[in-house]
Amino acid sequence: MQAYVEALADLFYPQWCLSCDGRASDVLCRACFDALPRIWGPTCGRCGLPTAFETPVCGECKNVDFGFEGVRAPLRYEGVGKEIVHALKYRGYTRVVEKLAVPLLSGTLRGTAPFDAVVPVPIHRKRLRKRGFNQAALLAHGLAHGINAGVSDTLQVVRSTRDQVELSAAERRANVAGAFAPKARARGRLLLVDDVLTTGATLGACAGALLRAGAAEVHAVTLCRTV
Ligand SMILES: [Zn+2]
Ligand SMILES: [Zn+2]
Structure with a gap:
């Protein structure tokens, strides 16, 4: 029964x-x-932090040189948002991408100019071998389909980095400096994709590598951000 x-x-x-x-x-x-810990309402146009009023730049990011133009995120990295990232990262739960992440990411990008390509933040090949997939690449491929852009898997990790969890913002920047390099020339207006934004150090290092390789402009989107 x-x-x-x-x-x-x-x-x-x-x-x-x-x-x-x-x-x-x-x-x-x-x-x-x-x-879902959605980021509703007004946000900083540059760093995506929730703000009291719509603003092109906020007190938190005005002195930060990100290396990319701006970043958006539909969710706070807490509660159900955190569970989704964990499901993606440790269980490779791809249905989450299609059913949840892509609609959320596409929604947060509404009103932005089109991108020439979506670029996933890469993981080190050793980590890729162990995990079997890169969660940022899963997000990038789903999103590219959703916003009618191509995917450019041009970035690679050329130097292994420490786990960033315990590191300060300055330590994170030093940790990822020179860690990424493109496999080919980059061009146009690119959208970097990752699962979580903390200080923006990883996205910044990736953006720097793409700009040096010829990209005209680099923007970023992550599924969650710390607030
Ligand atoms: Zn800001
Ligand atoms: Zn439930």
């Missing part, structure tokens, strides 16, 4: 919510979907 009830439930709720492990009709259950 139990099995029958579960089979019946599977017809309506064919999977588990990636955040709370309860039954869900999609990648998230309704409660977790409603609890």
Whole structure:
């Protein structure tokens, strides 16, 4: 009887919510979907931080040289937002990309000029071998499809870096300086994609490499950002 009830439930709720492990009709259950830590309302046009009023640059980023033009993120890196990133990063949950990440990323890019290509932030080949995929590349490929742009897998990690979790902003910049290089010339208006924005050091190092390789302009988008 139990099995029958579960089979019946599977017809309506064919999977588990990636955040709370309860039954869900999609990648998230309704409660977790409603609890998505969305960044609504006014944000800084440069760093994407929620602000009291729409502003082209905010107090947090006015003295920071990112190396890219600006960055947007649809979610705060907390609660369900964090669970989604973990599902992507450690479980390679690709349905999350298509069902959740791409609509969120496309939404946050609404109103921006078109991009010539979407560029994933690369991971070191050793890490790629171990994990089997690069979560930024999963996001970039899904997003490129959603916004009608190509994907340019031009960036590679040329020097291994330390885990950044415990590092300060200055240490992070030093940690990733010179860590990325393009495999070919870059051109046009590019959109860098990563899963989480913390200080922008990694995106900045990637943007620098693309600009040196000939890109005209580099923008960035991440699924989550710390606030
Ligand atoms: Zn849930
Ligand atoms: Zn700002």
